[in-house]
Amino acid sequence: MVNELFQKDIMLENKIVRIVPFNESYEDGLRKVIFDTEITQYTGNHILTEADLKEYTAGTISSRKDGVRYPFIVIHKESGQVAGATSFGNLVFQSKRLEIGWTWYGKAYRGTGINKAAKFELLNYAFESRGFNRVQLSVDTENIRSQKAVLKLGAKQEGVIM
DSSP states (O other), rough: OOGGGGGGGOEOSSEEEEEOOOGGHHHHHHHHHHHOOHTTTTTTTTOOOOHHHHHHHOOOOOOOOTTSSSEEEEEETTTTEEEEEEEEEEETTTTEEEEEEEEEEEETTTTTTTTHOOOOOOOOIIIIIISSSEEEOOOOTTTTHHHHHHHTTTOOOOOOOO
16 A cells, blocks of 8 residues: 555745656656766666656656655756756655665756755655654765765765675
8 A cells, every 4th residue: 555645736935946746748858858978877877768768757756656756857947947856755654764865966957056945845844744764875985076065964974885
């Protein structure tokens, strides 16, 4: 049975970002930023063609329907453009823990404060609105940019999984 969280349309917002449920209506916006090997080199999703984009979109939407992961689109408020995507995943409701990950941003949005603004909203929602006790952020050991971004959030590295 899929937890009721997956049935809700979670929308979060601050002065920099609007975070909305991932759905096919954002595919044109994704198309403008996702064909970038820097995004996919650490994710295992190699999105190089229209077919890859369609498969990524369908799989991401399916992950929510199946109660596996709750994916979001991150919109840059000033431009109104899709900046990237992120997700809640590995949710363990009994233990009140989850992971924030599957995050990527288009080149124009990296280093602009969007990640920090989005993570603030996601962390606030997880802890304050949903009562989770622990949030994990996982980053590939070779993804130095993302490691630095997570540390800038005030997170603490607890270990390396090999």
